[in-house]
Amino acid sequence: MLDIRTGLKLRLMSLILAVFSVLLSNAAYADMVRLKDIGKFSGWRENALVGYGLVTGLANTGDSPNNKATRQSIANVLAQFDVAVQPDLVLSRNVAAVMITAKLPAVAHQGDTIDVTVTSIGDARSLVGGTLLTAPLKAPNGKVYALAQGALFVGGYKYDLNGNVAQKNHPTVGSVPAGGIVEVAVQARILRPDNTMVFTLSDADFTTSSRIAAAINKAFGETLAKAQDAEGVEIRVPEADREYLVDFVTRIEKLSIEPDTRARVVIDERTGTIVSGGDVRIAKVVVSHGDLKLSIITDNSVSQPILIRNTGAEIRTETVSNSRINVSERSETGYVSASNNTVADLIHALTRIKTNTRDIISILRAVKAAGALRADLIIQ
Incomplete structure (x- = not known):
């Protein structure tokens, strides 16, 4: 009987120790964060694109005839299809001039699709029900990287009659999901000519930068990383890993450290x-x-x-x-x-x-x- 009780006590003690060790382990790794979640490699960024176009198919809610830019744009589009119309003769309110914006990912291949945002630049009342005609999207260098086209999705409305107005959100802003098609492929370059990369922190901190360099050197067993400042860590890419740069970057991004943050x-x-x-x-x-x-x-x-009938200058x-x-x-x-x-x-x-x-x-x-x-x- 005593042996059974002793065995139960030993099993209970071993179970408590096991639970305690698990809790300690979780506490030790509770603040560990992957490098991928606290920064990125220098050169890895999105690219801004912008374009000008026309939205057609509006139910008399487009730009008014007073908008000369819209009338000229309609005439230019019709001229491409051998329809000669003077801009002064265009009186349609079913068309609106818009600006188109989009973000080109750091890596994009020809034929990939991106989301685009469309905003009115004229006096259109609403873009609900409109369709964006094909428009080029350019980068700041003036080069066309994508084409945008498609039906607009507008998360709002505006209806007015006899001075009564019912409006929700902004009906002059819409989006075309997957409405942009990439025409020119782009590839972000993170490897510098001297065969080094720079890992930049989202929140600059000297201690965190030093810990990242130490973690990389420990993981690879050699001195590859050096903290430049509070934001950047320079990493030397070994010659054997330059052909397999993706695998090398993956190993770095998977490393975990405990970032040091300022109290705020x-x-x-x-x-x-x-x-x-x-x-x-x-x-x-x-x-x-x-x-x-x-x-x-x-x-x-x-x-x-009190006396109503007794009136005068002083009363x-x-x-x-x-x-x-x-x-x-x-x-x-x-x-x-x-x-x-x-x-x-x-x-x-x-x-x-x-x-x-x-x-x-x-x-x-x-x-x-x-x-x-x-x-x-x-x-x-």
Whole structure:
């Protein structure tokens, strides 16, 4: 009987130790982040494209005849099909002049499709139901990289009749999903002429940059990486890996480190939003907060003469204003004592004494001014 109990105790102890080791392991890797999630290689970026075109098929909601650019564009399109029409004779309101924007990925092959956004540049009332005619999309260097065409998807509407208007969102902005076709292939170049690459951090930090270089060198067993500054890590590509650059980059992106971040408290005064890390510390501080309300009320009354028939220059109706000031102060004052607590603890304590968000923002600014908030206070 004793052996059975001893065996059960040993099994229970081993189970507890196993659970404890798993928890420790999860805690150790809880803050580990892949390099792919905190930065990118220099040269890997999207390319902006822009174009001009016409949207047709609008139900009398297009540009008015006063828009000379639209009339000229319609005449130019018809001239390509051997239809000669003077721009002054074009009176259609079913066409709108638009600007087209799109983003070309860092790597794109001929025939790939991209999404395009269409915006009206004239006085069109709505682009609902319209179709974009074929239009070239150019890069800043003036070269055409894609063609855009297709039916517009507009997430809004606008209808008006006899002075009544019903509108939702912006009906003069639409999109054409997969409406752009890539005509010229592009390939981002991340390998520099000296056979090195630069990994750039999304948030510059010296400690994180140093940890990335150390992790790369440890993974490859040789000194390949060197932290240039707080944002960039220079990586030398071995000669054997230059032919298989994709595999080399994949191995680097899969590495995990624990990034070092600065403590920050972000406040949006317009919406009353406070965002803070859960471990942002506050030094020893005492907060005393009161609530004073002041209101001024004015009552307007009319003084009417008693003898209505006895009128003259000195007898008239007078308006009398009576004003009073009401001052109310909360009887109890909010008192919070913080000793090596976090911002989350302070906000929780202030919430318990029913402090509103605007007052909490003022208190955090005062705590920062007192030098007790050990974090960057960012006010938007």
